[in-house]
Amino acid sequence: xxxxxxxxxxxxxxxxxxxxxxxxxxxxxxxxxxxxxxxxxxxxxxxxxxxxxxxxxxxxxxxxxxxxxxxxxxxxxxxxxxxxxxxxxxxxxxxxxxxxxxxxxxxxxxxxxxxxxxxxxxxxxxxxxxxxxxxxxxxxxxxxxxxxxxxxxxxxxxxxxxxxxxxxxxxxxxxxxxxxxxxxxxxxxxxxxxxxxxxxxxxxxxxxxxxxxxxxxxxxxxxxxxxxxxxxxxxxxxxxxxxxxxxxxxxxxxxxxxxxxxxxxxxxxxxxxxxxxxxxxxxxxxxxxxxxxxxxxxxxxxxxxxxxxxxxxxxxxxxxxxxxxxxxxxxxxxxxxxxxxxxxxxxxxxxxxxxxxxxxxxxxxxxxxxxxxxxxxxxxxxxxxxxxxxxxxxxxxxxxxxxxxxxxxxxxxxxxxxxxxxxxxx
Amino acid sequence: xxxxxxxxxxxxxxxxxxxxxxxxxxxxxxxxxxxxxxxxxxxxxxxxxxxxxxxxxxxxxxxxxxxxxxxxxxxxxxxxxxxxxxxxxxxxxxxxxxxxxxxxxxxxxxxxxxxxxxxxxxxxxxxxxxxxxxxxxxxxxxxxxxxxxxxxxxxxxxxxxxxxxxxxxxxxxxxxxxxxxxxxxxxxxxxxxxxxxxxxxxxxxxxxxxxxxxxxxxxxxxxxxxxxxxxxxxxxxxxxxxxxxxxxxxxxxxxxxxxxxxxxxxxxxxxxxxxxxxxxxxxxxxxxxxxxxxxxxxxxxxxxxxxxxxxxxxxxx
Numbered sequence: 054x055x056x057x058x059x060x061x062x063x064x065x066x067x068x069x070x071x072x073x074x075x076x077x078x079x080x081x082x083x084x085x086x087x088x089x090x091x092x093x094x095x096x097x098x099x100x101x102x103x104x105x106x107x108x109x110x111x112x113x114x115x116x117x118x119x120x121x122x123x124x125x126x127x128x129x130x131x132x133x134x135x136x137x138x139x140x141x142x143x144x145x146x147x148x149x150x151x152x153x154x155x156x157x158x159x160x161x162x163x164x165x166x167x168x169x170x171x172x173x174x175x176x177x178x179x180x181x182x183x184x185x186x187x188x189x190x191x192x193x194x195x196x197x198x199x200x201x202x203x204x205x206x207x208x209x210x211x212x213x214x215x216x217x218x219x220x221x222x223x224x225x226x227x228x229x230x231x232x233x234x235x236x237x238x239x240x241x242x243x244x245x246x247x248x249x250x251x252x253x254x255x256x257x258x259x260x261x262x263x264x265x266x267x268x269x270x271x272x273x274x275x276x277x278x279x280x281x282x283x284x285x286x287x288x289x290x291x292x293x294x295x296x297x298x299x300x301x302x303x304x305x306x307x308x309x310x311x312x313x314x315x316x317x318x319x320x321x322x323x324x325x326x327x328x329x330x331x332x333x334x335x336x337x338x339x340x341x342x343x344x345x346x347x348x349x350x351x352x353x354x355x356x357x358x359x360x361x362x363x364x365x366x367x368x369x370x371x372x373x374x375x376x377x378x379x380x381x382x383x384x385x386x387x388x389x390x391x392x393x394x395x396x397x398x399x400x401x402x403x404x405x406x407x408x409x410x411x412x413x414x415x416x417x418x419x420x421x422x423x424x425x426x427x428x429x430x431x432x433x434x435x436x437x438x439x440x441x442x443x444x445x446x447x448x449x450x451x452x453x454x455x456x457x458x459x460x461x462x463x464x465x466x467x468x469x470x471x472x473x474x475x476x477x478x479x
Numbered sequence: 480x481x482x483x484x485x486x487x488x489x490x491x492x493x494x495x496x497x498x499x500x501x502x503x504x505x506x507x508x509x510x511x512x513x514x515x516x517x518x519x520x521x522x523x524x525x526x527x528x529x530x531x532x533x534x535x536x537x538x539x540x541x542x543x544x545x546x547x548x549x550x551x552x553x554x555x556x557x558x559x560x561x562x563x564x565x566x567x568x569x570x571x572x573x574x575x576x577x578x579x580x581x582x583x584x585x586x587x588x589x590x591x592x593x594x595x596x597x598x599x600x601x602x603x604x605x606x607x608x609x610x611x612x613x614x615x616x617x618x619x620x621x622x623x624x625x626x627x628x629x630x631x632x633x634x635x636x637x638x639x640x641x642x643x644x645x646x647x648x649x650x651x652x653x654x655x656x657x658x659x660x661x662x663x664x665x666x667x668x669x670x671x672x673x674x675x676x677x678x679x680x681x682x683x684x685x686x687x688x689x690x691x692x693x694x695x696x697x698x699x700x701x702x703x704x705x706x707x708x709x710x711x712x713x714x715x716x717x718x719x720x721x722x723x724x725x726x727x728x729x730x731x732x733x734x735x736x737x738x739x740x741x742x743x744x745x746x747x748x749x750x751x752x753x754x755x756x757x758x759x760x761x762x763x764x765x766x767x768x769x770x771x772x773x774x775x776x777x778x779x780x781x782x783x784x785x786x787x788x789x790x791x792x793x794x795x796x
């Protein structure tokens with residue numbers, strides 16, 4: 054008798070204790086969980102790190118942000134996926150990695166979770182193009198977009214006015230204006246783009262290539278690096294570097310290119326919208342009062358399309374279900390309208406929601422948001438093919454285009470060679 | 480009789496047994512002493528090497544087909560040697576190694592001769608000379624990249640401004656980038672060569688040098704007929720060390736040009752790291768690494784032969 058009552062008492066005590074514990078956990082459901090993010094070193098990274106304590110306050114989960122440069126991010130996360138080492142729970146995924154992620158199943162397919170939490174996510178408020186391009190591949194959603202970038206044209210109003218030029222709307226006008234605006238004796242150059250060997254030059258050229266009617270894949274999705282249109286566009290790109298770009302541009306990556314514009318060296322630059330807040334920041338920019346942001350030019354007779362890039366948040370498929378759920382909670386929090394607005398008020402330059410881009414406070418601070426909104430409505434996120442072989446193709450182009458720009462390599466010969474290499478990958 | 484014959488061996492047997500046991504035990508003891516080192520070498524050097532050789536015969540990419548392996552024989556090697564980037568990497572690596580080691584040896588020998596006489600000034604000079612050697616090659620690359628930048632570099636800006644180099648700078652020219660990187664390597668490693676040769680010079684027997692002096696040999700004769708032949712083992716050490724190191728050049732290239740412009744500074748290691756650690760193309764990268772090991776082994780063998788021949792010749796004289 055005594056034994057059983059003691060037993061009952063014990064059970065009751067345990068039940069009470071667990072009830073107290075669950076009550077405590079109810080307002081901090083993720084207490085004790087640590088989520089580690091591998092984050093690209095873009096403007097959003099430090100903002101996420103800054104806002105992470107708010108998430109911890111709300112849910113109890115600690116968020117660690119490991120901020121990495123592009124190359125390290127790619128290498129470290131791939132090593133993590135391949136070795137199943139679970140170093141990272143969340144990974145910022147570049148738009149162009151989607152094919153590789155989908156093919157290898159590195160990350161959690163978010164389709165079911167998105168269906169389950171559709172109301173909470175307010176999917177109608179998110180630009181369809183960002184959902185489609187940043188993460189959708191082969192019917193899977195390998196990442197959830199949180200930082201959509203639009204390709205925009207940054208220009209100097211004062212220099213264009215002085216030369217009596219309007220903001221170019223066609224690629225042909227853009228090239229002509231770039232040549233006209235260049236005056237090396239005054240250290241003013243009409244144009245700047247990435248020339249550095251590797252991803253930098255490949256990505257920038259692919260953008261101009263698309264605007265000039267080129268494409269690196271043919272209609273069947275097979276590589277066509279040396280098509281006539283591509284060769285022609287590479288010749289234009291070389292001409293711009295030879296005659297209209299700062300001499301150091303052949304070794305610029307994104308950072309060097311942005312810096313040359315902020316230092317007032319350059320009249321026109323196509324860039325990602327994420328850099329734009331920096332031009333209006335007097336602590337680092339000399340062009341605060343003279344900068345303008347517009348749409349990227351389109352070749353005459355081509356459909357109006359604007360480049361889309363950016364980052365999605367992906368969940369490592371190797372981590373356990375409970376942690377995946379916690380990671381998903383973080384994604385939902387990060388992309389919620391309130392947090393997304395706060396992120397962008399802090400200069401993250403990362404847009405996916407219609408409500409954020411039309412927010413009055415943000416529009417007051419950043420006058421170029423309508424440009425991004427219209428670009429998202431007419432977005433093309435496939436001019437850099439998001440296929441599994443993209444990293445190798447990008448590398449081949451990164452070498453070929455760079456050798457055309459700096460070496461004496463002939464555009465046709467360089468692309469022929471890259472094509473021969475690329476064909477082996479398929 | 481039978482008792483006697485059996486008695487003798489039975490008397491000897493225990494002593495022999497004892498000594499063998501002692502030897503065995505000694506052997507075992509020595510083996511046990513060496514075992515950690517043997518296991519260590521096997522685990523970190525031999526096993527990876529064997530695996531690397533094995534991988535090089537497979538089409539093995541961790542990012543494709545779930546990392547499935549397909550046997551392709553010597554295909555990876557053929558690819559590296561026929562591929563334009565592979566050929567350029569091989570040529571660049573040889574040009575880099577020969578160019579860098581040649582100048583490092585000439586300059587290092589000159590420095591060592593100058594610093595031979597022991598004195599306070601020489602000792603101070605030696606200490607300062609060693610500064611470049613103490614800097615990580617990666618940092619050296621970053622320093623020179625900054626110095627040679629045309630936009631803000633202390634050297635690059637003026638070289639371009641005064642029209643000495645092209646406006647794009649030394650590292651952005653297909654013909655100037657590799658010589659510039661060779662120069663950076665010479666800047667960093669000549670002091671090490673000088674230090675090794677200096678150690679060799681200080682160890683030379685003084686009586687022979689005095690005898691040569693007494694016999695009225697000119698300083699050139701003393702250098703060519705006495706010093707150089709005696710210094711050969713040290714020369715060999717310096718050349719082989721530098722040659723192996725220069726052939727593996729990676730970090731200083733990776734941070735300055737990334738192998739560019741085009742492929743003009745891509746070395747075997749830069750190419751191998753890209754294939755292996757960027758594209759996870761393990762089979763192909765293993766083939767590149769093995770070719771590099773083979774080249775180093777062949778060059779070391781050639782050096783050994785040359786030095787031995789020179790040694791024999793010197794002894795004949």
